[in-house]
Amino acid sequence: MPNNKRSILEINHLTKDFPSKKVCVHAVSDVSFQINEGETVGIVGESGCGKTTMGRCVVRAIPATSGEVIYYPEKGEPVDFLTIDKNRMKELRKDIQMIFQNPYSSLDPRMTVLDIIKEPLTANFPGMSKAEMEEKVMDIAGKVGLNVSYLKRYPHAFSGGQRQRIGIARALVLKPRVIVCDEAVSALDVSIQAQVINLLKDLQREMNLTYIFISHDLSVVEHISDKVGVMYLGRMVEYAETEALFSRPRHPYTEALMSAVPVADPDVKMDRIPLMGEIPNPANPPSGCYFHTRCRCCQQKCKEVMPEYREVEPGHFVACHYAEEWELRGFHYEEEVQGEQKNRQG
Numbered sequence: 001m002p003n004n005k006r007s008i009l010e011i012n013h014l015t016k017d018f019p020s021k022k023v024c025v026h027a028v029s030d031v032s033f034q035i036n037e038g039e040t041v042g043i044v045g046e047s048g049c050g051k052t053t054m055g056r057c058v059v060r061a062i063p064a065t066s067g068e069v070i071y072y073p074e075k076g077e078p079v080d081f082l083t084i085d086k087n088r089m090k091e092l093r094k095d096i097q098m099i100f101q102n103p104y105s106s107l108d109p110r111m112t113v114l115d116i117i118k119e120p121l122t123a124n125f126p127g128m129s130k131a132e133m134e135e136k137v138m139d140i141a142g143k144v145g146l147n148v149s150y151l152k153r154y155p156h157a158f159s160g161g162q163r164q165r166i167g168i169a170r171a172l173v174l175k176p177r178v179i180v181c182d183e184a185v186s187a188l189d190v191s192i193q194a195q196v197i198n199l200l201k202d203l204q205r206e207m208n209l210t211y212i213f214i215s216h217d218l219s220v221v222e223h224i225s226d227k228v229g230v231m232y233l234g235r236m237v238e239y240a241e242t243e244a245l246f247s248r249p250r251h252p253y254t255e256a257l258m259s260a261v262p263v264a265d266p267d268v269k270m271d272r273i274p275l276m277g278e279i280p281n282p283a284n285p286p287s288g289c290y291f292h293t294r295c296r297c298c299q300q301k302c303k304e305v306m307p308e309y310r311e312v313e314p315g316h317f318v319a320c321h322y323a324e325e326w327e328l329r330g331f332h333y334e335e336e337v338q339g340e341q342k343n344r345q346g
Contacts, residue, residue, distance in 0.1 A: 007072055008037040008210050009058075009178055014067035016050075016057050023283040027053040029234040031067075032309065033317075035227075037177070040204065040211040042225030042242070044218060044257065046279060050234040051214045052101070055180040057082075058212065059098050060089065071096070074177070094124050094174035101183035103163035107155040114151040117141065117169045124174060136173060143206075144169045144199060161192035165199070172203065180212045185220060197224055218261045222246055227315075230254045233290040234282055236309060240316040250312060250323040252297050289321070297322065 016028040028050040035041050043051050057064040060081050069081040073092065081089065081096075097120075100106035107116055117137045121128060138148045144165045155163055164184065171179055181200070185193040197220060203209060215221050221228055222242060229239040230253065238251040249255045259273040277294050280286050286293050292302040301321055309319040 006037045007034055009035040009072070009212075010068070010070040011054075011058060012068040012070065014054065014057060014069065015065045016053050016062070017065045025283045026234050026285060027282060028057065028064075030309070031231070031234075031236045033227075033229050033236060033239050035178075035210055035212065037210055038204070038208050039226040040213050040224055042221035042228040043212060043214045043231060044216065044221055044228060045231035047216070048279060048282070049231040050282075051231055052182050054231070055098065055182050055212060055214050059096050059180055061098065071178075090124075094120070095176050096178040096180070097171040097174060097176040098180045098182060099164075099167050099171050099184045101186065103160055103167055103188075104155075106167055107163060109155055112152050112154055113141075113146070113158075113166055116155070116166060117151075117173055120170060120174050137169075140169045140173045143203065144172070145195075159192075160188050161195060164188060164192075164196055168196070168199070168203075172207070175207070176209070178210045178212070180214070182214045183216070184213070186216065193220065200224065218257060222261075230257065233280060233285060235290060235319065236317075237291065237319045238317065240313075244313070244316055250316065250318040251291075251320045252295050253291050289319075 011034070012032050014028055014031045015026075018025040018027055031050075031054055033041065043054070045051055053062070056062045058069050058081070060069075064082050067082065070078050071081055071092065072078050073095065079088065079092065081092075084092075111119070114134065114137055117140065118133050121133045121136060125133075137151065141148050141151060146162070146165050146169060150158075155166065158166065168184075184200070185196050188196060200211065201224065204211065211224075213221065213224055225242050227240065228242050228245045230237050230245075230251065232253050238245065238249065238254045240250075245254065246258060249258055253275075256273040256275050259271060273296070275294050276296075280290065280293060286303075288304045289295070289298075289302045289307050292298045295302065299322070305321070307319045307321045309317060312318050312323050
């Protein structure tokens with residue numbers, strides 16, 4: 001992958017399998033992308049496509065099967081998170097943190113908010129005094145909009161939006177450089193979502209944070225992301241700058257996802273592209289292109305040969321045999337017209 005500007009993270013051929021006695025589930029397969037410092041990369045795809053597993057592998061919350069996660073620290077040489085020893089990983093652990101999906105299950109109900117936010121400091125800075133820790137906790141609580149008088153309360157006393165702020169504060173207290181946001185706003189109502197998203201953007205500007213933002217909501221991803229990666233059945237099928245991806249998707253799966261984004265105008269007729277069938281079993285993926293069983297542009301080659309994940313335009317990567325040869329929507333329309341003409345002649 002190209003290393004433009006100031007790279008902070010490079011994911012190369014990341015793979016995660018979950019083997020068992022009978023089958024092997026290929027949760028993440030050969031995923032590659034690169035993130036620059038201060039950017040937000042959105043990761044989208046249907047449930048079960050491997051987004052969360054990929055994010056957890058990146059922060060080494062679970063071990064990857066193979067691949068590289070190259071991190072560029074502020075000082076020193078780049079390191080591979082997946083191969084460095086535990087002592088070096090502990091030194092760098094504070095640089096990359098995670099905001100978990102469910103604000104109700106990710107907070108320990110037996111701990112006060114103060115203890116929850118303080119816990120990363122206790123684990124990473126055992127020599128820090130209690131007064132210093134509490135000062136840092138109160139500082140970060142103020143930045144995320146938590147009332148410091150509430151720090152002695154327990155998580156059950158807070159709403160979903162407030163709990164998510166607690167999770168954000170816990171991730172930020174170590175002053176990380178990279179944060180993996182796993183469905184950070186999916187459990188919140190729309191008004192609270194907007195507050196949390198604006199908070200994340202403000203904190204990014206203030207602290208020069210880099211986000212991997214995992215979400216189902218394409219509208220949110222379009223609003224917050226500089227680049228977007230689309231995953232299907234564990235594979236990255238398209239990766240590009242946000243404007244390029246939303247204005248001219250090059251993969252039929254991406255195009256179908258974009259067609260499902262609602263438009264806030266009752267007079268606009270949605271031109272939906274329905275996806276036929278179900279997502280294949282990741283323990284037994286189809287031959288060739290994984291998407292060919294649901295693709296409206298499927299050709300014989302798609303059924304037999306896995307497409308190469310390649311750069312079709314500067315910064316625009318696609319895993320499709322025919323991404324450069326036609327506008328996907330136009331090709332489909334022409335094929336339908338030709339089919340109808342043949343039927344009439346017959």
